[in-house]
Amino acid sequence: MGSSGTSAALPGPVPLTRRYPWLGELARFGGGMVFLAPSLILFAAFVFYPLAKSFYLGFFVSDPFGHGQEYVGFDQYREVLTSEDFRKSLLVTVLFVLYTVPAGLVLGLVFALMANQRLRGFLFYRTVFSSTIAASVAVAAVMWLMLLNPSAGFVNWVLGQFDLPRVNWLTDPQFRASWDSGPALMAVSLTTIWLNIGFTTLILLAALQNIPLEMYESARVDGAGPFAMLRFVTLPMISPAILFVIVVSTIIALQSFGQIHILTRGGPLDATNVIVYSIYTDAFINFEYGAAAVRAVALFLIVLAFTLVQLRFLERRVFYR
Amino acid sequence: MSLVSFDNVSKFFGDVVALKDFSLEVLDREFIVLLGPSGCGKSTALRIVAGLEQPTRGNILIKDQVVNDVEPKRRDVAMVFQNYALYPHMSVYNNIAFGLRMRGLHRREIDTLVKEAAQNLGLAELLRRKPGELSGGQRQRVALGRAIVRRPVVYLMDEPLSNLDAKLRVQTRAELVKMHRLLQTTFIYVTHDQVEAMTMGDRIAILEQGLLQQVGPPQEVYDRPANVFVAGFIGSPAMNMFPAHLQTRDGDLFADSEVGSFRLDTQQAQGATDASDGEVMVGVRPEHLYVGGGEGSGAVSATIGAMVDLVEYLGNEAHVTFSRSDSTLVARLDARLKLKPAEMVPLTVLVENLHVFDQASGRRLA
Numbered sequence: 114m115g116s117s118g119t120s121a122a123l124p125g126p127v128p129l130t131r132r133y134p135w136l137g138e139l140a141r142f143g144g145g146m147v148f149l150a151p152s153l154i155l156f157a158a159f160v161f162y163p164l165a166k167s168f169y170l171g172f173f174v175s176d177p178f179g180h181g182q183e184y185v186g187f188d189q190y191r192e193v194l195t196s197e198d199f200r201k202s203l204l205v206t207v208l209f210v211l212y213t214v215p216a217g218l219v220l221g222l223v224f225a226l227m228a229n230q231r232l233r234g235f236l237f238y239r240t241v242f243s244s245t246i247a248a249s250v251a252v253a254a255v256m257w258l259m260l261l262n263p264s265a266g267f268v269n270w271v272l273g274q275f276d277l278p279r280v281n282w283l284t285d286p287q288f289r290a291s292w293d294s295g296p297a298l299m300a301v302s303l304t305t306i307w308l309n310i311g312f313t314t315l316i317l318l319a320a321l322q323n324i325p326l327e328m329y330e331s332a333r334v335d336g337a338g339p340f341a342m343l344r345f346v347t348l349p350m351i352s353p354a355i356l357f358v359i360v361v362s363t364i365i366a367l368q369s370f371g372q373i374h375i376l377t378r379g380g381p382l383d384a385t386n387v388i389v390y391s392i393y394t395d396a397f398i399n400f401e402y403g404a405a406a407v408r409a410v411a412l413f414l415i416v417l418a419f420t421l422v423q424l425r426f427l428e429r430r431v432f433y434r
Numbered sequence: 435m436s437l438v439s440f441d442n443v444s445k446f447f448g449d450v451v452a453l454k455d456f457s458l459e460v461l462d463r464e465f466i467v468l469l470g471p472s473g474c475g476k477s478t479a480l481r482i483v484a485g486l487e488q489p490t491r492g493n494i495l496i497k498d499q500v501v502n503d504v505e506p507k508r509r510d511v512a513m514v515f516q517n518y519a520l521y522p523h524m525s526v527y528n529n530i531a532f533g534l535r536m537r538g539l540h541r542r543e544i545d546t547l548v549k550e551a552a553q554n555l556g557l558a559e560l561l562r563r564k565p566g567e568l569s570g571g572q573r574q575r576v577a578l579g580r581a582i583v584r585r586p587v588v589y590l591m592d593e594p595l596s597n598l599d600a601k602l603r604v605q606t607r608a609e610l611v612k613m614h615r616l617l618q619t620t621f622i623y624v625t626h627d628q629v630e631a632m633t634m635g636d637r638i639a640i641l642e643q644g645l646l647q648q649v650g651p652p653q654e655v656y657d658r659p660a661n662v663f664v665a666g667f668i669g670s671p672a673m674n675m676f677p678a679h680l681q682t683r684d685g686d687l688f689a690d691s692e693v694g695s696f697r698l699d700t701q702q703a704q705g706a707t708d709a710s711d712g713e714v715m716v717g718v719r720p721e722h723l724y725v726g727g728g729e730g731s732g733a734v735s736a737t738i739g740a741m742v743d744l745v746e747y748l749g750n751e752a753h754v755t756f757s758r759s760d761s762t763l764v765a766r767l768d769a770r771l772k773l774k775p776a777e778m779v780p781l782t783v784l785v786e787n788l789h790v791f792d793q794a795s796g797r798r799l800a
Contacts, residue, residue, distance in 0.1 A: 325517070325519065327515045327516075327517060327519035328519050328521065330484075330486050330506075330513075330515070330519065331513065331515055331519035331580075332532075332536075333485075333486065333505075333506045333507060334484055334485070334486070334506045334507070334511060334512065334513045334533075335507070335512075335532055335533035335536050335580070335584075336506075336507035336533055336536035336537050337507070337532075337536045338507075341536060345521070345524075345532070346521065349521075349523040349524075350522075350523065352523075432522065432523035
């Protein structure tokens, strides 16, 4: 009776997508690209293009305005990457990572474990420990600049209370051993750990709070003490968060700039001249854009290598639910 | 000999009363079920035995020793949690072995015990898997295995079947009973499911709002519920209950209600004298209502007229809801009766099947 019967009787046109199935595929791909376009464009403009340009710039000796002047092929790559100052800044960078990442992780874990105890006022406590997330690098660096001031700073005052010698934290040029590039790198590392501790604590705390309470109760009935619970329940359960923190804080350390710029400007005697800072010096102080580009490419490959190695070796020990 | 005793145990969480003056003797090798609606305190009672909670007042004894301040691990109890609480990062083997490792057993000894437990539970093929790779039923077995392997003095089970589907639940129920027989150990089992309680327990302890309502074998709890709560909670469909007023006529005691007037037998009459103000609740189970007159049966009976409201066929039987005045009655009848809604039928109840409770206190009178 309804009018709907009449339209079914007419021979409708065969849809194009049925005659040419690949058209449908293409349409789907096109549709996907439309949705991806905003982020692709942004990535292209601010990541892919600069990355390609840096590679390219490394083949040129540039003029002070950053234009490639003379094509030198791989000569510049070879020259910069084998230079003494690059080796030194590579060492400083590695030391900086070693000073900041493990200590930051352990401290963050301790804070997170403490904040996870349902003690009186834990909410306040948790806020305090995650507050460094809100502090900008500049603010934190200036604050530490004051704390580390050799004559009026709090740190030296504390040392003085214990009759320990005062330290010229940011200016003492001594370089004692390859594993110890003096107090300046320590000071910068301290600032960096402080800066990241809020992030680390928060990530680990969130992971801790996801562990079901029954798991601890079951472990208690099974006879596990506090240490065994930490070792067999807590740490395995938050291992994905730990891996995440290691990878991310390594990347953050490898890219640190602000605190170094404000505290030491890479000094004294290049003791804190990490690769990022040497890129800055080369490009914007010495106007050697080509050399800076080479260092930037090197840093990119180092970050990539670090991350891949960490993911590959640590992921095996991580349990994902 | 009682293995676990609650001696006037109370537990408060702030202002909330979880358990109040709870006393219970759990006998050695007994399978006792703590039954009650959610929030009745049954899980709290179990957790107090485990040592996961401390009683606010009173004592908890295991093997006649007060264990209020004894750490869970020194109580020699094993617990199966509702959501199993398996360690997701450990293999089945390591999950089962965990408690033994924590007790410092030798590796070879652990291996023997774990493999034996796995064999008994049909987990031998799954020992290398992680809990995430198991079905719900298999996970449940791992949780049981983790408890069994420890050979504790008492097993504590907190609704261990509630995450299983209906079919598996029935199957596991039977296996747990078999396991109890095999292990010859005390089980304290918490559930809100009366079918589990009735089918598994040697005795059932019914709790409500932190108070112990009744303890007894399943049949006794069903046949002689101690109060209105137990009467209404145990049995499905629930017992029909209606308020009635006691009245003496011609030397006999009658319970007059909207549904009908019932002449109580001597025994009931004797018990009913305790009723405050002569106000009682009269209860009758759905299976104790019959269609038809009560003539010639010999037993004392009462017949009332009632109208069919709703018929629910279950195949072997039918649950029929009747209305009479403002009251409703549910009867469990033969499915072949083919009753139709709005039909008027005579319903008979044998007086000996009536339960009489005090209306004010809810206590059983007869």
